[in-house]
Amino acid sequence: MKWGLPALAALLLFYPFIFTGPFYWDIGVAFLLAAISASAWNIVGGYAGQVSVGHSMFFGVGAYTPLLFYQLWGLPPVAGVPAGMLVSLCLALAIGMPTFRLRGHYFSMATIAVAELIRIFVGTWELVGAAIGLQGPAVGRAWWDLMFRSELPYYYIFLAVLAVVLYTTFEVERSRFGYYLRAIKAGERAARSLGVPVRATKLKALMLSALFTSVAGSLYSIKTGFVDPESGFGILVSVQMVIVAALGGAGTLFGPLIGALILVPLQTATNTWFGGGGSGLTYILYGGIIVLLARFEPGGMHEWWQRVAPRLMRRWHAA
Amino acid sequence: MLLAQVIVGGLLLGAIYALFSSGLTLIWGMMNFINFAHGEFVMLGMYVALLVAVWLGGGPGAFGFAAAFSLFVLGVVVYISLIRHVMRGPMLAQILSTFGLALLLRYTAFWIFSANFVSLPQVSLSGTVNVAGILMPVPQLVAGVAAIVLTFALHLLLTRTTVGSQLLAVAEDRNAAMLMGIRPDRMQALAWGLAAGSAGIAGALMALSYPWSPSVGETFGLTAFVVVTLGGFGSVPGAMYAGLIIGLIQTLSAYWFGPIYKDIVVYALFAALLWLRPQGLMGKA
Amino acid sequence: MLLSAHNISKAFGSFLAVRDADLTVAEGEIIGLIGPNGAGKSTFFNCLAGDTAPTTGRVLFDGIDVTRSSAEAHARAGIGRTFQVPATFEDMTVLENVMVGAFLRHHHRGAARETALRIIEMTGLARQTAQRARSLGTPGRKRLEIARVLATEPRLMLLDEALAGLTPTELQQAIALVRRIHELGVTLVIVEHIMEVIMTLAQRVLVFNQGHVHGKPHEIVANEMVIEAYLGRGHRRRGETP
Numbered sequence: 010m011k012w013g014l015p016a017l018a019a020l021l022l023f024y025p026f027i028f029t030g031p032f033y034w035d036i037g038v039a040f041l042l043a044a045i046s047a048s049a050w051n052i053v054g055g056y057a058g059q060v061s062v063g064h065s066m067f068f069g070v071g072a073y074t075p076l077l078f079y080q081l082w083g084l085p086p087v088a089g090v091p092a093g094m095l096v097s098l099c100l101a102l103a104i105g106m107p108t109f110r111l112r113g114h115y116f117s118m119a120t121i122a123v124a125e126l127i128r129i130f131v132g133t134w135e136l137v138g139a140a141i142g143l144q145g146p147a148v149g150r151a152w153w154d155l156m157f158r159s160e161l162p163y164y165y166i167f168l169a170v171l172a173v174v175l176y177t178t179f180e181v182e183r184s185r186f187g188y189y190l191r192a193i194k195a196g197e198r199a200a201r202s203l204g205v206p207v208r209a210t211k212l213k214a215l216m217l218s219a220l221f222t223s224v225a226g227s228l229y230s231i232k233t234g235f236v237d238p239e240s241g242f243g244i245l246v247s248v249q250m251v252i253v254a255a256l257g258g259a260g261t262l263f264g265p266l267i268g269a270l271i272l273v274p275l276q277t278a279t280n281t282w283f284g285g286g287g288s289g290l291t292y293i294l295y296g297g298i299i300v301l302l303a304r305f306e307p308g309g310m311h312e313w314w315q316r317v318a319p320r321l322m323r324r325w326h327a328a
Numbered sequence: 329m330l331l332a333q334v335i336v337g338g339l340l341l342g343a344i345y346a347l348f349s350s351g352l353t354l355i356w357g358m359m360n361f362i363n364f365a366h367g368e369f370v371m372l373g374m375y376v377a378l379l380v381a382v383w384l385g386g387g388p389g390a391f392g393f394a395a396a397f398s399l400f401v402l403g404v405v406v407y408i409s410l411i412r413h414v415m416r417g418p419m420l421a422q423i424l425s426t427f428g429l430a431l432l433l434r435y436t437a438f439w440i441f442s443a444n445f446v447s448l449p450q451v452s453l454s455g456t457v458n459v460a461g462i463l464m465p466v467p468q469l470v471a472g473v474a475a476i477v478l479t480f481a482l483h484l485l486l487t488r489t490t491v492g493s494q495l496l497a498v499a500e501d502r503n504a505a506m507l508m509g510i511r512p513d514r515m516q517a518l519a520w521g522l523a524a525g526s527a528g529i530a531g532a533l534m535a536l537s538y539p540w541s542p543s544v545g546e547t548f549g550l551t552a553f554v555v556v557t558l559g560g561f562g563s564v565p566g567a568m569y570a571g572l573i574i575g576l577i578q579t580l581s582a583y584w585f586g587p588i589y590k591d592i593v594v595y596a597l598f599a600a601l602l603w604l605r606p607q608g609l610m611g612k613a
Numbered sequence: 614m615l616l617s618a619h620n621i622s623k624a625f626g627s628f629l630a631v632r633d634a635d636l637t638v639a640e641g642e643i644i645g646l647i648g649p650n651g652a653g654k655s656t657f658f659n660c661l662a663g664d665t666a667p668t669t670g671r672v673l674f675d676g677i678d679v680t681r682s683s684a685e686a687h688a689r690a691g692i693g694r695t696f697q698v699p700a701t702f703e704d705m706t707v708l709e710n711v712m713v714g715a716f717l718r719h720h721h722r723g724a725a726r727e728t729a730l731r732i733i734e735m736t737g738l739a740r741q742t743a744q745r746a747r748s749l750g751t752p753g754r755k756r757l758e759i760a761r762v763l764a765t766e767p768r769l770m771l772l773d774e775a776l777a778g779l780t781p782t783e784l785q786q787a788i789a790l791v792r793r794i795h796e797l798g799v800t801l802v803i804v805e806h807i808m809e810v811i812m813t814l815a816q817r818v819l820v821f822n823q824g825h826v827h828g829k830p831h832e833i834v835a836n837e838m839v840i841e842a843y844l845g846r847g848h849r850r851r852g853e854t855p
Contacts, residue, residue: 114362122554125550185722192713198664207685259420289435296432303414307414
């Protein structure tokens with residue numbers, strides 16, 4: 010895989026010039042956003058094994074705050090990004106602290122419940138646009154409003170963020186923190202007996218994950234210039250994060266990328282085929298994929314490849 | 329008087345919550361497994377009731393039975409084809425399995441039935457009854473009473489019959505149960521059938537009084553989580569009391585704060601429970 | 614006294630798994646704990662290791678009361694334990710498993726790795742360093758557990774049937790390993806059913822039955838009657854003539 014990483018980097022870097030035009034750039038941006046969100050989820054859901062099915066709460070917070078800063082105070086949306094991160098951190102603490110001292114299911118249930126709670130609540134709160142949502146600037150007043158007419162600048166901004174998320178995950182993987190995360194996933198009781206501070210480690214993982222997810226949400230709302238309770242806090246946001254990470258291989262560095270690589274084009278295709286009623290069928294498909302993954306290959310494509318590759322290699326060598 | 333009506337309405341609603349939550353807590357206590365698709369079982373029960381009422385012109389008894397039976401079968405099938413396998417695997421697979429199933433069922437229902445709210449055609453149960461000055465719609469009254477009876481029946485089944493004690497034995501100690509000649513696999517399949525079946529019939533009862541769409545599954549699922557947490561892990565009696573309490577809280581919230589808040593209050597209660605008393609009323613965390 | 618546990622009881626509902634058990638261990642000792650299955654030995658270990666809080670009693674480690682401390686705190690203080698059913702991190706390699714242990718005392722990856730490799734060498738797992746734990750057999754896993762907990766640099770190690778299910782050769786190797794660990798200065802409490810292990814390694818033997826420790830803890834040598842009662846006639850300690 011030595012040549013793999015530079016090749017991947019080059020491909021991502023030059024993609025917009027290989028596949029030109031708004032259609033491909035749009036898919037590229039969607040791919041990057043999916044990869045960022047899923048990589049963020051991966052830290053707590055994949056590595057630490059704490060399955061959050063309500064991560065949209067962090068995404069939504071990150072999506073709302075920039076547009077809120079714009080709507081309330083006329084500030085460039087980017088100014089709201091740190092605030093979103095801070096709120097997400099606090100949310101992560103609020104959820105993690107009680108649930109991480111209980112068994113795993115409580116955490117998962119809590120994530121759905123709180124995500125729904127926030128979604129419904131935001132839908133009734135006038136200050137943040139209630140059911141209608143928030144809008145960003147229609148036209149950029151200056152460059153820092155980040156209202157570009159072309160997808161291209163967004164592509165590179167998103168790519169930079171993805172690089173940061175992946176690099177952070179890479180460093181985490183090699184560190185004491187990363188080993189502790191994996192130990193917790195592999196066997197909490199044994200991890201405890203070795204001195205791993207389980208609760209604190211899980212909290213840190215959730216907070217780091219929440220931070221990045223929040224940034225992903227901010228990227229989304231800044232680019233689209235719009236957010237409402239459904240697109241920010243909806244369950245489908247959570248689902249997409251989970252399925253992208255799990256499909257590629259939860260708990261691996263490039264799993265989310267692989268998952269995004271498969272799922273984003275697939276989603277674009279099904280939306281085109283199934284047309285207007287497409288979203289319903291797309292989610293039937295998602296549900297089906299998740300069930301099949303859980304039943305047959307919970308380790309995702311990564312694990313599947315690890316099983317299949319040696320056999321393929323043997324056959325190739327034998328031929 | 330209006331308040332009394334709200335209270336009674338809440339208890340009747342809560343009875344239905346108790347009924348479908350009992351199944352969830354049974355599974356949880358027995359297999360340490362949370363079914364994220366439980367709300368969808370209730371939702372499907374409602375649609376089965378609709379289909380039987382519309383196509384076969386069946387009355388409440390007919391579609392109640394149909395809902396219970398079809399969901400019982402579904403529960404067993406889900407256990408055998410999916411759950412039994414993921415139980416032995418990683419936590420991610422366990423949670424994703426029923427979560428994915430929920431999506432599958434929900435969006436298939438959206439596709440087949442559309443997102444429009446529907447309700448049962450005018451059935452024999454209609455009108456209101458005046459009991460001690462409190463006006464109660466007959467469908468709600470019948471549904472509530474039936475739910476209480478069925479929940480109690482489930483409780484008796486578990487505690488007073490041989491099959492029931494076998495189920496509880498597996499819940500208590502799988503290995504010991506095996507040594508006594510009980511087959512855990514069969515008992516677990518049965519538990520899934522019972523849980524799904526009770527969810528289904530609860531749905532049919534709910535359908536008597538409330539309109540619905542495929543989206544209600546998600547809400548019911550979350551409600552079930554709250555009831556089960558409040559009632560305590562694995563405790564069917566706990567689920568009974570908790571169901572009534574949650575139903576009451578919902579109707580009171582709607583009455584005092586407005587209908588929008590009925591779900592918010594329940595979810596907020598859930599968050600508070602996790603912080604303050606996760607073992608609930610009668611269980612052990 | 615490195616470890617002293619007094620009056621330890623553990624109740625599960627109405628069932629008393631451990632009943633008023635005492636144990637004192639001086640630094641540098643090897644104590645053997647024998648008794649029939651289901652007698653409560655593992656539960657007792659869980660109480661000593663902080664895995665579960667005892668219903669009654671106190672556990673003092675090096676003078677500090679650790680009765681209600683968490684398992685993590687116990688490990689940090691220097692109490693390590695293995696599990697009756699090996700709980701290795703299946704999808705992680707042997708090296709990664711041991712590194713998790715090493716990270717307790719060495720926060721940097723390099724130092725942790727070095728320590729881990731050293732211990733892997735010492736415990737005879739060098740050839741499987743890069744293998745996943747799940748590909749090792751049960752004896753391998755037990756050895757890995759020992760290596761992993763050794764990497765936490767414990768002062769006291771609680772071994773729960775760590776030598777069960779081994780072939781005679783493996784058993785001799787394992788006994789030698791335990792001796793080497795002891796020579797490093799680690800105090801040991803060993804639960805075993807294999808008499809050879811107890812006889813060759815243990816300086817003192819305590820009998821655990823029905824949740825209770827029988828016999829005065831200060832008996833220097835295992836009582837003949839006790840051995841006979843619990844292990845049957847015909848067991849001889851090494852070097853004894855019939």
